[in-house]
Amino acid sequence: MFQYLIRRILWAGVLFLAVTMVTYVIFFLVPANPARLAAGQSATPERVREVEKFLGVDQPVYIQYVKFLKRLVLEGSLGQSFVTRQSVNEEIFRAAPVTASLVFGAMILVLLVAIPLGIFSALRPRSLLDRAAMTYVLIGISLPSFWIGLVLAYVVGFKLGLTPIAGYCEVISVPEASICGGVVDWAYRLVLPWSTLAIVVAGTYVRFVRAEVMETMNQDYVRTARAKGAPERQVMSSHILRNAMLPVVTMIGMDIGLLLGGSIFIEVVFGLPGLGGTALESIGRFDLPTLQGVVIFGALAIIVLTLIVDLLYAWIDPRIRLT
Amino acid sequence: MTPLLEVRDLRTQFRTDDGLLQAVDGVSFSVEPGQVLGIVGESGCGKSVTCLTIMGLNEKRGTTSTGEVLFRGEDLLKASPKRLRAIRGDEIAMIFQDPMTSLNPVHKVGTQLMEAVSLHRDVSRKEARARALELLEAVRIPRADRRIDDYPHQFSGGMRQRVMIAMALINSPDVLIADEPTTALDVTTQAQILDLLKQLQKDFGTAIIMITHDLGVVAETCDDVVVMYSAKVVEHAPVDEIFERPQHPYTWGLMGSLPRLDIVVDRLQQIPGQPPSLLNPPSGCRFHPRCPYTMTVCKQTQPALAGVPGDVFHEQACHLDQTTKDREAAKLLAAVAGVPA
Numbered sequence: 001m002f003q004y005l006i007r008r009i010l011w012a013g014v015l016f017l018a019v020t021m022v023t024y025v026i027f028f029l030v031p032a033n034p035a036r037l038a039a040g041q042s043a044t045p046e047r048v049r050e051v052e053k054f055l056g057v058d059q060p061v062y063i064q065y066v067k068f069l070k071r072l073v074l075e076g077s078l079g080q081s082f083v084t085r086q087s088v089n090e091e092i093f094r095a096a097p098v099t100a101s102l103v104f105g106a107m108i109l110v111l112l113v114a115i116p117l118g119i120f121s122a123l124r125p126r127s128l129l130d131r132a133a134m135t136y137v138l139i140g141i142s143l144p145s146f147w148i149g150l151v152l153a154y155v156v157g158f159k160l161g162l163t164p165i166a167g168y169c170e171v172i173s174v175p176e177a178s179i180c181g182g183v184v185d186w187a188y189r190l191v192l193p194w195s196t197l198a199i200v201v202a203g204t205y206v207r208f209v210r211a212e213v214m215e216t217m218n219q220d221y222v223r224t225a226r227a228k229g230a231p232e233r234q235v236m237s238s239h240i241l242r243n244a245m246l247p248v249v250t251m252i253g254m255d256i257g258l259l260l261g262g263s264i265f266i267e268v269v270f271g272l273p274g275l276g277g278t279a280l281e282s283i284g285r286f287d288l289p290t291l292q293g294v295v296i297f298g299a300l301a302i303i304v305l306t307l308i309v310d311l312l313y314a315w316i317d318p319r320i321r322l323t
Numbered sequence: 324m325t326p327l328l329e330v331r332d333l334r335t336q337f338r339t340d341d342g343l344l345q346a347v348d349g350v351s352f353s354v355e356p357g358q359v360l361g362i363v364g365e366s367g368c369g370k371s372v373t374c375l376t377i378m379g380l381n382e383k384r385g386t387t388s389t390g391e392v393l394f395r396g397e398d399l400l401k402a403s404p405k406r407l408r409a410i411r412g413d414e415i416a417m418i419f420q421d422p423m424t425s426l427n428p429v430h431k432v433g434t435q436l437m438e439a440v441s442l443h444r445d446v447s448r449k450e451a452r453a454r455a456l457e458l459l460e461a462v463r464i465p466r467a468d469r470r471i472d473d474y475p476h477q478f479s480g481g482m483r484q485r486v487m488i489a490m491a492l493i494n495s496p497d498v499l500i501a502d503e504p505t506t507a508l509d510v511t512t513q514a515q516i517l518d519l520l521k522q523l524q525k526d527f528g529t530a531i532i533m534i535t536h537d538l539g540v541v542a543e544t545c546d547d548v549v550v551m552y553s554a555k556v557v558e559h560a561p562v563d564e565i566f567e568r569p570q571h572p573y574t575w576g577l578m579g580s581l582p583r584l585d586i587v588v589d590r591l592q593q594i595p596g597q598p599p600s601l602l603n604p605p606s607g608c609r610f611h612p613r614c615p616y617t618m619t620v621c622k623q624t625q626p627a628l629a630g631v632p633g634d635v636f637h638e639q640a641c642h643l644d645q646t647t648k649d650r651e652a653a654k655l656l657a658a659v660a661g662v663p664a
Contacts, residue, residue, distance in 0.1 A: 220424040226380055227419075228439045228490065229412035238438075242429050318474040319428055 008310075012303040019299040020292065024065050027288050033057070034082050034286040055082055068292070078296065079289040081282075088293040091278060096297060098168055099274035102266065103259040105190055106197035107252065114202045118209025119236070122217065133206055140203025149196040149269035156192060163191050166271035193270045197263060201255065208251060212244040219243070246317055253309030254302070261298025326353035327530055328377070328415075328498055331391040335369075335376045338385035344601050346372040348554040349390075351628075352547075354498060359524060359531045361545035361562070363538060363577065365598050369554040370534045374500045376400075377532075378417055379407040394498075413443040416491035420503040422483035426475035432459075432486050433471035439493050458489035461526075462519060481512035488519065492527055499524075500532045505540060517543060538581055542566060547636075550574050553599050553609040556628060560637040567656070570631055570639035570648050572614045575655050583659075608642065616643055616651075 035052040036043070043051070052058040056067065071077050078088035121130040157165035169185040180189070216222065217240055225239045264276030275294050282290035314320045335347040347369045354360050362370045375381050376388050379399060392399040394415065399407065411417075419425045427435060436455035440446060446454070452471070459467035462485040475483060484504060491499055501520065505513035521544055524531055533544055541548055541562060548565045550558040550573065558571040569575055576594035596613040599605050605612050611621040620642050631637035632645060641648070 220419060220421055221427040223380060224419065224425045224487070224490075225427070225438075227378060227411055227417045229408045229410070229442050230438065231408060238430075239427050243427070317429055318431075319476045 005307075008307055012307075015303060016296070016299060019295060020068070021065065023292055023295045024061060024068075024288075027286075027291070028061050030286070032286050034288060037286055038082055068289075078293040081290045082287045083282075083285045083290075088289045091290060092275070092293045092297055095273060095275045095278045095294075096260075098272050099260055099263065099267070099276065101171075101186070101190060102193050102197065102263055102272060102274060103256055105187075105194045106201065106259075107256055109194055109198035110202045110205055111252070113198065114205035114209055117202075118206045119213055119241075121206065121210040122213035125214070130210075133210075137203040137207045140199055140201075140206075143200070144265070145196060145200045145263075146265040146269050148199055149193070149266055152192050152196055153269065164189050165192075166269075168272045168274075193266050193272060196269070197259070197266050201259075205248070205251070209244070209248060212247055213240060216240045216244040242316065246313065249312055249316065250309055253305045253312075257298075257302035257305040260301035260305075261294075325396070326393075327356045327358075327395065328532075329353040329391070329393040330373070330377065331393065333373060333376060333388065333390035333392065335372055335381065335386065335388045337382075338387075339602070342602050345554055345604070346601060347376060347388075350549075350551070350554075350556050351390075352549050352556070352559060354530045354532060356497065357524070357528050357530055358547065359533060359545045361533045361535060361541040361548040362551060363535060363541055363548060364551035365536060367598055367601070368551045369601075370551055371502050373551075374417070374502055374532060374534060378411055378415060378500065379404075380411075380417075409443070412439055412491075412496075413494045414496055415498045415500065416494070416496040417500040417502065418484070418487045418491045418504050421507045422480055422487050423507065425487055426483055428475055431472055431474055432478070435475075436471075436486070436490050436493060439490050443494050454493060455489075458493045459486070461492070461523065462486070462489045464489075480508055481515060484508060484512075484516055485519065488516075488523065492523060492529065495527055496529060498532065499529045500534070502534045503536070504533075505537075506535070513540075520544065538577055550577070553604055554601055555609060556638075556640070557610065558637075558639045559628070560631075560634070560639075564634055564637050568631075568634070568637070568649070569652050569655070570637065571610075571641045572616055572643070572651075573610050575651065576613075578659060579655060581659075608640075616647070618642060 033048070033052070035055055035057055036048050038055065039048045039051040049058070056064055059067075068079065071079060076089075078092065080087055081091065117133050121127075121133045124130055153165045157163050167189055169180040169182070169189050171181070171183055171186045222235060222239050225235045230239070261275070263274070264280055266272070267274040267276040268280065275297065279291060279294040281287070282294065330353065331351050333347050333350045334345070337344040337346055350369070350373055352360065352362075362373065364370050372381065377392050377399065379402070381388070388400055390400065394410065399410070402410070426432070430438075433452060433455050436458065437448065437451040440451040440454050441448075444451075456467055456471055459471060464470050464482060464485055470478070475486070478486060484507075488504075504520065505516050508516060517540060520531065523529070531544075533540065535541060545562045548558075548560060548562050549556055550565075550571065552573045558565070558569070558574050560570075565574065566578075569578060573594070576592075579592040580594060582591055594613055599609055599612065605622075607623050608614070608621045608626050611617045614621065624642070626640040626642050628638045628640045631639055639648075643651075
């Protein structure tokens with residue numbers, strides 16, 4: 001177990017190196033000069049060279065990369081933004097909770113919808129409810145998230161006036177100038193983004209839970225449970241669900257990791273100042289340190305969540321031994 | 324004596340995409356307390372479905388069953404789901420063919436045994452655990468006090484089947500249905516499990532319905548035998564009678580195809596052809612397309628189950644005349660007795 005953790009952490013390190021390196025290479029393949037952008041349109045060539053030197057982009061890529069690594073490992077610092085000269089760490093710490101609020105809230109909604117719906121569909125295949133659920137699945141999978149988001153914002157937010165159309169409220173450290181704050185405001189602002197993300201993601205999960213439950217229902221040990229005289233409710237909860245949920249747990253872990261790295265469309269549609277927006281902005285401004293920060297955070301999220309999934313997996317299924 | 328379990332004219336139909344499938348067609352038999360009844364036949368002849376119907380374990384959608392399954396006079400086909408649940412695992416228990424997949428992989432063996440107890444008895448966890456341990460010892464699992472907290476994947480196939488047997492017997496049922504309990508096991512383990520079943524049958528006084536395709540298992544364990552072919556009973560007799568005076572060509576085929584080590588045989592005999600489709604069974608006697616003795620009447624009329632002269636307990640369903648049957652049976656037995664190796 002301990003050995004397993006060590007090995008996983010080492011692998012995470014390798015993965016981390018690969019991800020940052022790829023980001024660096026891609027960034028410098030783009031034929032644009034961040035210094036020129038930072039220096040302004042009317043800057044003289046000398047001024048641009050000064051800025052280049054200041055930002056460190058005058059040096060070869062590998063030297064920049066090594067410097068970046070050194071700063072990250074020794075000081076735990078992601079550097080400063082090319083554009084705003086703000087600390088990237090601070091930027092990430094500010095944006096990450098926004099994205100996390102969106103993703104975790106939406107995933108809870110997804111599970112609340114998908115697990116019961118998937119089970120009922122599996123129990124009554126080809127029934128009206130099953131067909132309705134499968135139609136919804138198709139819609140959820142097919143429609144792009146920004147479209148659903150815009151429609152919801154228009155209908156629920158604008159026409160019906162039930163929810164705010166866009167914006168975000170801090171829960172804990174509310175800035176003084178802010179017009180809102182606290183859990184209620186926070187959740188109120190997030191209702192639409194949560195719903196949008198949940199509608200998009202839940203489709204796949206309904207389908208998945210349905211398939212897993214149907215497969216598990218036909219297992220011999222489920223028949224054994226019935227032969228023991230177990231009532232259907234107990235057969236479902238104790239014998240079917242626990243086995244059927246294994247692959248679902250994996251998928252949830254992967255999806256949360258992926259979404260944390262950027263739910264760009266939904267953040268943009270609802271004006272949420274999360275990581276997706278930060279990444280988008282930094283690409284537009286050729287702001288390498290900020291972009292690198294978002295990428296590292298996303299990679300870290302995936303690494304940590306897959307580790308959690310593996311540990312959970314071993315806990316749910318005793319056949320899996322972490323060695 | 325009234326039978327413990329009596330099946331009368333049981334018919335089970337499945338609705339499939341290709342039409343109605345008659346999986347069990349007019350099957351009748353009865354089981355006395357403490358008796359071992361064998362049901363023999365090829366794969367897909369309706370042995371398992373018969374027993375799943377008795378237990379009420381068939382898929383509910385698209386399945387219809389008629390006839391009667393009288394357990395102590397109570398018709399189980401008419402019993403409520405609640406009543407059936409109360410009987411299942413308590414008064415009638417079942418073990419299945421594949422012990423590798425019949426235990427839930429995510430629960431400890433002990434937990435699964437305790438579940439079986441607490442579903443039917445109002446006992447504390449401690450008492451349920453004690454009972455589980457007692458049964459694990461009864462099925463001779465070594466170091467049962469430690470193995471009780473292991474998971475199924477930590478047991479071998481034979482050991483898992485022992486656990487299944489323990490689970491089935493934990494509430495001391497009156498009837499144990501064993502659906503090919505040794506088929507998935509290797510030969511030495513098979514013998515151990517059969518011995519164990521015989522021993523437990525003596526200790527617990529449980530009646531057993533032994534479903535098998537192996538006449539060797541029948542000879543070793545059963546008191547009575549029902550031979551099924553294509554959803555129907557073709558022969559029903561006490562075990563000695565079946566082996567001494569088999570009356571149906573299908574039974575002859577089964578006996579002729581038994582592998583033997585003690586005599587010289589050139590080639591293992593087989594019954595030619597395939598078992599018929601239950602969606603569209605042959606006319607007349609269902610065995611006629613594969614039977615070497617087919618007559619015109621066999622293709623037209625289904626033979627009824629009738630008594631055998633000279634033995635009140637022996638029934639068979641074949642159009643052949645008694646002289647031919649006795650002659651052919653004697654020939655077969657002589658061949659099976661064979662030349663010692």
